[in-house]
Amino acid sequence: MSALWTAEEAQEATGGTGPTGWSATGVSIDTRSLEPGDLFVALKDVRDGHDFVAQALEKGAAAALVSRRPEGVAEDAPLLMVDDVLPALEALAVAARARAKAKVVAVTGSVGKTGTKEMLRATLAAFGTVHAAEKSFNNHWGVPLTLARMPRDADFAVIEIGMNAPGEIAPLSRLARPHVGIVTTVAAVHAAAFRDVRGIAREKASILEGLEPGGTAVLNRDIETYPTLRYRALKVGARTTTFGAKGRPPFRLVSARISGATTVARARIRGHRLMFKLAAPGRHLAENAMAVLAAVEALGLDLAQAALALGHWQAPQGRGARWRVNLGEAALDGSIVLIDDAYNANPTSMGAAFEVLAAAAPKHDIGRVARGRRVAFLTDMLELGPKAAEFHAELAQHPALATCDRIHTAGPLMQALHHALPHDKRGEWHGEAEALARRAGRLLDAGDVALVKGSKGSKAALIVDAILKLGQATAAHEPDDEEP
Structure with a gap:
């Protein structure tokens, strides 16, 4: 090497x-x-x-x-x-970026950063060697570490940039010096550190501060704070392209049909029809894919080839990955499908996860309970500011929950949702994720589809681990994995 x-x-x-x-x-x-x-x-x-x-x-x-x-x-x-070690790591990052020939794409957003980064990794691999951040290395040390690791001969680099407070994104963008900057969406995440959602939008838009001359801003046209993003793009002199499902953005998602563990999307790109498939379910994933295609165009690459490459992307662990948990030897006691979305959570991503669960098909007449169920295990959404309890309670009004049979919750904030739920859907509430994890095996049956969702700090992953240990777990990729 x-x-x-x-x-x-x-x-x-x-x-x-x-x-x-x-x-x-x-x-x-x-x-x-x-x-x-x-x-x-x-x-x-x-x-x-x-x-x-x-x-x-x-x-x-x-x-x-x-x-x-x-x-x-x-x-x-x-x-x-x-x-000082951290500034020295940043200096390595600057030197690595300066010597690189790679075209750089930077990604931020309140929801979908890591998934979009991984989509870009899979898609750009069809065109050359790709270097991308590990896991969610997107903070003050994660971005310089990713840059310092960049191979000399990489053709593309994908840099994820996150934030917890104002003023964090712009310096990291200036380190990365991207040719394309993507803002997936803006929502009330890390709201405790900002006055309002417009403040969050301004911080997200600061990813454009580091754009190379002639660089492209890829912006979500559907969100209310789009004008704030657009203003920053104009201010820095970026070329701008938009994606979304409303109106007529140049990268428009026409439809997204979820079938088992896949999503089939139809799009119009500058008036031309395009269909592509993702090996993971979710309309929100198809929306992120539109941002990926916009970035591909900005880099001067072939969109048809990129659409084919998108089919190789799969949701990472903790971010919508699917598992089939076989119960008993050779699955003689049936199986459970687990949707692992336990890495992070906010009201927007919770709603998207509910829609994925609603589209999943339980299996009937194979367990103790004759009818297979859709079961949600939810832990607290963190860093939502003074309205946190209200945001949790409002989840009960999401229309996709109408198809959910039982909702179990853990954490002090999730108690607000527990009380807001209809009695026929209200499951168990526990003060901590550990307690709910211990109960998971008793709350599930063969044929069920289980969603686990929550912020990393509220330890939703403990529930995922408990469910995986119920039997032999294998990745569930095929569309017919969940057909009734």
Whole structure:
């Protein structure tokens, strides 16, 4: 494997000092996932990375980026010494971006960032080598880490950019210097840090601050705050293209039909018809795909080829991934379909998840309960500000819940939804996700389709784990996996 960073290149980029002669094939901030040959970056976050430098070197790290020599590390160890590790990582990011030939797409939005990033990864792979962020590495260290890892010969790079407070997106966009900037949507997420949704829109629109000259803004035409996004695009001199389902945006979603575990979408792109398929269910996913196609056009690539490539994308774990959990040996006791959407939640994404659950088909006459059911396990949506309880209660009014048989909830905020639900749909409420996870096996039966949705901080993933452990779990990809 060719060198990603030589000692001399890393020293020149960061202004650091130390031994030469080493070269790194990757960059890591976690000894648990570190590969031999990585440059270990001793960031200070929940833990001080300096405490793990010795372990990183023992595991085969080529060198370590540090601001001091940790105790127990030899004098001649390959250390790249800098004044402050995070700015040094940012300097590596700047250098990596400067030497790259890759076309860069940056993605932000209140909902759909990671899914859209992964769609772009799958789609652009049809045209060349793609580098993209791992997981949701989209914050003040995740973006520079992603850039610092960018291979010299990558054809495309997809950078996800998130935020928790005002002023976070623009500096990360300036690091990434994207050729295309996408705003998937704007909603009342992280509302506690903003006065109103327009404030959130202004922050999301700041992803355009780092656009390369002649760059393209891809904006959601359907949302109320589109004028705010459009104003920022005009201010920075970006070319603008829009997507949506209302009116006549150049990238218009005409219809999205959910069939089992797939979505068949029909679109009109600048007046021309296009049909494509996604190996995951959800109208919201088809809407995100329209943003992907708009980015593909902005990069000068073939839309028909991109539409075919979209069919290879599958929802990532925690973001709509589907599992078939076989009960008993060889599934003799039937099975449960699990929709794992446990990574994050807000009112907008909850509604989209309810629609996916409504479109799923339970199986009848195979379990203790004769009729298969649609069952939701929901945990708190976090960072919604002073109206959080009201937002939770309003979920009861979502029309897709009419098809749901039982809704179980966990967390203090979800108690508001629990009380707002009709009695015939009201399931169990528990104060914590752990308690609901312990009950999951008793609340499900063969033939059921289960949705698990909640914010990462409210530990919805514990319920996913509990359901997966009920039997043998396999990925459910095929449309007929859920036919009655």
